[in-house]
Amino acid sequence: MIARRRFMKSFALALAGSMLASVASAASPPRPRTTAESPPNIVMILVDDMGFSDLGSYGGEIPTPNIDALAKTGLRFTQFYNNARCSPTRAALLTGLNPHQAGMGYLSGKIEPQSRGTFGRLHERSVTIAQLLRRSGYMTAMTGKWHLGNRPGTTPATRGFDRSLSAVAGGIYFSDQTFGRRRARRHLLRDGKRIGLNDPSLGDDWYGTDLWTDWGMRYIDEAREKKKPFFLYLAHTAPHFPLMAPQPDIERFTGKYRAGWAELRKERFERQQQMGLIGPNTGLGKVSEAADDWDSLSEEEKERFDRIMAVYAATISRIDRSVGRLTAHLKGTGQFDNTLILFLSDNGGNAESGPQGRTGAEPWGGPNSNVWAGMNWAVLQNTPFHSFKHFTHEGGIATPLIAHWPAGIAADLQGRLERTPAHVIDIMPTLLDLTDTPYPENFGRSAILPLEGMSLAPLLRGRTALRDKPLFWAHEGNRAVRDGRWKAVKRLGYPWQLFDMDTDRTERTDLARAHPSRLRAMAAAWDQWAERTYVDEWTDDVRRADWGAPMTTSSRSASGVREH
Structure with missing residues (x-):
């Protein structure tokens, strides 16, 4: 299902990555000091x-x-x-x-x-x-x-x-x-x-x-x-x-x-x-x-x-x-x-x-x-x-x-x-x-x-x-990039989408056509990240139903969405 990814690094890819607008960078603030007199206990639930x-x-x-x-x-x-x-x-x-x-x-x-x-x-x-x-x-x-x-x-x-x-x-x-x-x-x-x-x-x-x-x-x-x-x-x-x-x-x-x-x-x-x-x-x-x-x-x-x-x-x-x-x-x-x-x-x-x-x-x-x-x-x-x-x-x-x-x-x-x-x-x-x-x-x-x-x-x-770099995701062929207010997301078998998280956190309005250069840069940055972080190429290109199961003839109509 999964095969080793082999990307060709190119100047064009590097240039696209450099176009990616990251969250504004600045010197890190001083390490905050707690009011505790001893190291904190930690419970992670x-x-x-x-x-x-x-x-x-x-x-x-x-x-x-x-x-x-x-x-x-x-x-x-x-x-x-x-x-x-x-x-x-x-x-x-x-x-x-x-x-x-x-x-x-x-x-x-x-x-x-x-x-x-x-x-x-x-x-x-x-x-x-x-x-x-x-x-x-x-x-x-x-x-x-x-x-x-x-x-x-x-x-x-x-x-x-x-x-x-x-x-x-x-x-x-x-x-x-x-x-x-x-x-x-x-x-x-x-x-x-x-x-x-x-x-x-x-x-x-x-x-x-x-x-x-x-x-x-x-x-x-x-x-x-x-x-x-x-x-x-x-x-x-x-x-x-x-x-x-x-x-x-x-x-x-x-x-x-x-x-x-x-x-x-x-x-x-x-x-x-x-x-x-x-x-x-x-x-x-x-x-x-x-x-x-x-x-x-x-x-x-x-x-x-x-x-x-x-x-x-x-x-x-x-x-x-x-x-x-x-x-x-x-x-x-x-x-x-x-x-x-x-x-x-x-x-x-x-x-x-x-x-x-x-x-x-x-x-x-x-x-x-x-x-x-x-x-x-x-x-x-x-x-x-x-x-x-x-x-x-x-x-x-x-x-x-x-x-x-x-x-x-x-x-x-x-x-x-x-x-x-x-x-x-x-x-x-x-x-x-x-x-x-x-x-x-x-x-x-x-x-x-x-x-x-x-x-x-x-x-x-x-x-x-x-944060000095975007956040990235890769799972079962599904991809995403979050860079400041912008999020690019790609479901397996579908094109990349682009959303403005400041005004559309619920991802209703796809801005891919309105900002094509931004989307291309974010998609290229995902490729670079995937190569750097050992992400394996997802070769199972079978689309999945909205609940995650591989699509069958009876479930292929279940990939769309409607407002509710």
Whole structure:
């Protein structure tokens, strides 16, 4: 599917790249000093497949009071980006490199022998946040979904985490959960060693969101006993399919989605406008022509869809409760004020399984079910954007980011909407900056690639963070470039488009014909970036449906969009 890219470097390409208008450059502002008396503790919470607008603080109707409390007294980023898919985002988040540079050009386990960037694991030319913070005296811990390779040498235990309880991949919710038609068993890794889901050390009848949080708090206590600052990477498997939650939680939301995705989307958008979250734009993003009209559904169909979304909402609500327990624990142990908490998602809302979604065995949301929310509800989850996970339009790559740190974020900034465009590659340099941790040229026996991101630490003090180069994306043949106010985006099988993010964040008005020279320069810059960062040529030219599946005869009509 993927073959090694071989570009011919030419003067014309270099000239085009030089035409690219970057964000205004200037000398970097001084390193911000925190009011903390000691290095900050760090908790990085990553959720899986959550849409841009699911949190109350981003316009959603799902009650998330604990996460919203962090937003109210922290920074809420409005233009923060992921890499459109699980493994590529996690690799960039932990290394500060672009996915192919880190070895994760695709999902974990996907290995291309002739590849420069698709190794199915983190490559030795990268180093993780955990490996470097451990050098600085931190206790490092990880709980939840890893998905960055699980062969020897690629587990959390071998990439810098002192303690870990990790899932090989995602979708693990219950100790008695069944997987697929064969009812295959899965396992966890505790400090790199395999244990079963029913291992006595985990307790009985656990729920995954609670399990990851409980063990995370256990590791925090270990660090406290050792009198060390801690770095906890808490990677939830929720709300990735198969969606599962305790039945009482699901019942709380059953019946609350009978208004349908279109009406609820309008309500979310109104709340976002009232918050000033998106800024000036030309309206809601367009909706796939394959999406269903709620009013045309039968009562039985509406009841089914309502129940599906109730399961999804229950998973988000349970995440919020876990955040509440975690913050209460930090407060109870006197560590809350000097703990930097970051909360984000690994990609945009997930439309996989198409408009209808899936359900499986009853009770839906139980350990034997197979609930996927599907594209109709993903339209709501990604309000106000269009497109989804897999793709590089805003619906696929925009994520909430909340940063909370009472001792480090200036009091007059708390509750602020931070509009600076930023990316998961920026997290590594930010944390190294805040902890005065040097970034090496070599680690062990390997030469390490230079960081790709920039530090966001100045933003915590109300200063400007200036990027000296554009942001780029590449996934499954989908491409994008964000350079200041301009974004060029290309879906596999379609021409490049150009959007002005200052006035059209929802990507409704394509300006490609109005600014052809700008678009050519941005596309050429993408080619240069792809060559430099080991992006493999995507040779599977089969177009994909709006929910990410390869197009078939029956789904080829599902590639268009309509206003909704």
